[in-house]
Amino acid sequence: MKKTLFILVFLNVCASGGQIAVNQLGYYPGQEKTAVVDAPYTGSFLIVDHQSGATVFEGIAGEISPSPFSGKVRTRLDFTSLESPGIYHIITEQGMESPAFRIGDSILAPLASAALEAFFLQRSTPGHPDTVVLVHASAASPDRPEGTIIPSSGGWYDAGDYNKYIVNASYTTGLILAGYEKYPRYAQNRQLLDQVMYNLQWSLTMQDPADGGVYHKLTTPEFEAFIKPGECKKPRYVVQKSITATLDFAASMAQAARIYKNIEDYAATAMVMEQAAEAAFSWALEHPEALYNQLRMNEQFSPAIHTGAYGDFSAGDEFFWASCELYLTTGKEIYLKKAMEYAPERFSAPTWGNVSGLGIFALLTHNKATGLMKEQLVAFCDSVVSLAGGAPFASSYGNSARDFYWGCLSESCCGNAISLLYGFSQTGNRDYLIQAYYNMDYLLGRNPLGYCYVTGMGTKSPQNPHHRLAHTDDIPGPLPGFLVGGPNPAKQDGCVYPSDLPDECYLDVVESYASNEIAINWNASLLHLAVALQELSPLL
Secondary structure: OOOOOOOOHHHHHOOOOOOEEOOOOEEOOOOOOEEEEOOOOOOEEEEEEOOOOOEEEEEEOOOEEEOOOOOOEEEEEEOOOOOOOEEEEEEEOOOOEOOOEEEOOOOOHHHHHHHHHHHHHOEOOOOOOOOOEEEOHHHOOOOOOOOOEEOOOOOEOOOOOOOEEHHHHHHHHHHHHHHHHHOOOOOOHHHHHHHHHHHHHHHHHOEOOOOOOEEEEEEOOOOOOOOOHHHOOOOOEEEEEOHHHHHHHHHHHHHHHHHHOOOHHHHHHHHHHHHHHHHHHHHHHHOOOOOOOHHHHHHHOOOOOOOOOOOOOOOHHHHHHHHHHHHHHHOOHHHHHHHHHOOOOOOOOOEOOEOHHHHHHHHHHOOOOOHHHHHHHHHHHHHHHHHHOOOOOOOOOOOOHHHOOOOHHHHHHHHHHHHHHHHHHHHOOHHHHHHHHHHHHHHOOOOOOOOOOEOOOOOOOOOOOEOHHHHOOOOOOOOOOOEEOOOOOOOOOOOOOOOOOHHHOOOOOOOOHHHHEEOHHHHHHHHHHHHHHHHHHHHO
């Protein structure tokens, strides 16, 4: 289970220098190439062939920048002009050394393949067949009273736990399929479609056929312990229909119907998905107040539910995304009118809690976005790029304490980069393209801790993620291809971290769910970004 295709062997066996931070997977020939010395440095540096030791490049240390969080000072090393394919490492005249990295084509193809394979590893079957799922009291209806048994097989485990949540699952498939529509030449397209369909087919089981409403989640009352899936004994329930789950479902189903109708094996399912999407949207229109409030639900119904809430205070962004996808799939003007009614006042990178960006992405891809929407996206991209000036690690990400929180590497680092690429496609502004690659550099090792934050990749990556599947599978080490949440000074897990600095507040232990958990939505952003940067690399 822990073997991932295409991972570069040399990256797993080379010792990490730890003094010079680089993108540990490497750089495309035409890419701007920067390494960072974790100290002030004014001397020269060499880039040498990792096997022969022959010098291939000599440079002089560049910009010296202070950390915005501490007294630490870092130095940039620029080697953009080195374009010859090969495996290299950097050495300074003081003996500091970098991990090995590669220059060549298809640098991010192994990452994209591993990120996609991670979804296969995250499947809930056979661990939880979910052929016997109970209707929770909060979800009871005339046709399905409390305690009714329904099947709800398939789907991905949401994160480090064993539950399945429609809000996040729909967002995840939505972000992946947005990448599919935007970057169709990606070599793993059919594998990607098969993998996403596995989750979509589970999602269909979460819709009540009597009225079109969608259950918020499939869950145990409390999180299971760190035990193997087959050892889990707690009952599993579908819980309360919510407007946010129903609209996210409607959006992802409409989007998927549009894509899969052209795939012979899935054309019939695509018709079912389109009908399910419209039924869900109708239910949402009739239940505008059905927001998921777990605390209030637990005051009324038992057993009490204490797993991830995925709660929300507004369904306006969900209405927008669902309306956009349904309009693009059905062509019905009623959905376009609804989309304009809920159009956001400004662009923000999409997250599970604010999905309006996915609606903007869909409209942009199909040339249906308004001029104002494009202006808002450009304003967002300009604001992101402006953060890169004087940044110690060269990227626009990581220069404010606000950049670090639960899931920040996905929602800010990847999310901003993905949005920059949509901005690039609209404007051709190369600053957007360059900064998107810089964010990936940060993620893959050019950061204060020198971590490649994707399991199984690079020379220094997380070994002990908060992930029940990996922790209980009797094989040492993590499952590969998963992005962890990243530095999080809020430290909601109560662990003792080695540093309180926002960009260094990360702990590679199983207990650190606030910084070291994995999640399907985070991997969706990793996959989308890796696919996009790989496909756009000829434009560098």
